[in-house]
Amino acid sequence: MPLTVLLAAGAANNDRYGPHIATALAGAGIAATLTDQAAPETVDYIVYAPSSPLQDFTPYRNAKAVLNLWAGVERITGNPTLTQPLCRMVDPGLTEGMVEWVVGHTMRHHIGIDRYTVAPDRTWNHDCPPLARDRKVAMLGIGALGETCARALKALNFHVEGWSRGPKSLPGLVTHQGQDGLKAALSGADFVVTLLPKTPDTENTINAETIGWMKRGAVILNPGRGALIDDEALLAALDSGQIGHATLDVFRVEPLPQDHPFWAHPRVTVTPHIAADTRPDTSAEVVAENIRRGEAGEPLLHLVDRVRGY
Structure with a gap:
């Protein structure tokens, strides 16, 4: 049965990153449905940006990890509803x-x-x-x-x-x-x-x-x-x-x-916050690799330490 991967990065980011993530998942041999709409209990992984409308993670009780698209996680680590493992982006x-x-x-x-x-x-x-x-x-x-x-x-x-x-x-x-x-x-x-x-x-x-x-x-x-x-x-x-x-x-x-x-x-x-931006193609490979690791029971990459905040 295919995994359900929820793309919850906001409409503009979903459009920008979605096709690259779908390609990377297929290239990694991962059978998955990538969607921006899903019943919370069916979601296996959440690909996320802190600007997303999704702020309450409580319904996503079966999600195995939240995969942040940005390197910075300070806007999400303090969210009390987030109990799932959180990975930051190292692209x-x-x-x-x-x-x-x-x-x-x-x-x-x-x-x-x-x-x-x-x-x-x-x-x-x-x-x-x-x-x-x-x-x-x-x-x-x-x-x-x-x-x-x-x-x-x-x-x-x-x-x-x-x-x-x-x-x-x-x-x-x-x-x-x-x-x-x-x-x-x-x-x-x-x-x-x-x-x-x-x-x-x-x-x-x-x-x-x-x-x-x-x-x-x-x-x-x-x-x-x-x-x-x-x-x-x-x-x-x-x-x-x-x-x-x-x-x-x-x-x-x-x-x-x-x-x-x-x-x-x-x-x-x-300079207008241009030093380093997440690239859709290379970041998609990181997302796919973490999902592969999650399904294989291997340690997730770039797991956030909630105490340290990164």
């Missing part, structure tokens, strides 16, 4: 996009591209930038995305140091943990990349105190979560020159309000 296509954004903007600031593309007075500025080996990058968050970005920057010869809240050792990378480790990672950093999840413990990781630990003129790149940064502290640091530039892809309110000071600040670059 190879999303990871590639994140690496390209982080490396691209790090190189932009490292080489000083803005100095040469914005020169209305036609000044011949012959100052050469340092080499990558003379620049320190602090990678805050060394999960799947952070580690991959860290290794890509290290391959370009940057001095990369990673930080995580709990103990984590990654071969070939310098890593720090805890509050003391955060200060060590940020001290002397030329570039700070924030790729932490949003949890009560990570909110405002970048604040007036931690900004003070960075090298004067450091650049902050935030493609992680808007709440990781204290906006007022960042604006003050930009105005004082403690932070030389901030390139921001995520914000506390999205779309970023038209009157937000980030838009007009000369030392801020705003």
Whole structure:
């Protein structure tokens, strides 16, 4: 008997992702009916986005797992009706996009591209930038995305140091943990990349105190979560020159309000949450693999720890 897979990601996402998921399920040899309408007691798996109208999971008592289409799960982990296993999305296509954004903007600031593309007075500025080996990058968050970005920057010869809240050792990378480790990672950093999840413990990781630990003129790149940064502290640091530039892809309110000071600040670059998006084709393969694993009795990929929140 075919499985029933409920696609509960909202109408637009259902249309965008549905055909790819159906193709991936068929390619994996999984007999399944993919639908956006089903009697709750018949549903075996739920493919989900937090913006979905589905917010009460109580009727889906037979569902074996909820498979989130996004990497972020902070909008669903606190749902008291969710008792099914929850898996977040770790999408190879999303990871590639994140690496390209982080490396691209790090190189932009490292080489000083803005100095040469914005020169209305036609000044011949012959100052050469340092080499990558003379620049320190602090990678805050060394999960799947952070580690991959860290290794890509290290391959370009940057001095990369990673930080995580709990103990984590990654071969070939310098890593720090805890509050003391955060200060060590940020001290002397030329570039700070924030790729932490949003949890009560990570909110405002970048604040007036931690900004003070960075090298004067450091650049902050935030493609992680808007709440990781204290906006007022960042604006003050930009105005004082403690932070030389901030390139921001995520914000506390999205779309970023038209009157937000980030838009007009000369030392801020705003990108509209494009650093890493779930790709329909590659994410569909992850969904199909997790359903295959569930049916084979194998451990699910990217299972969320409800206590940690990711």
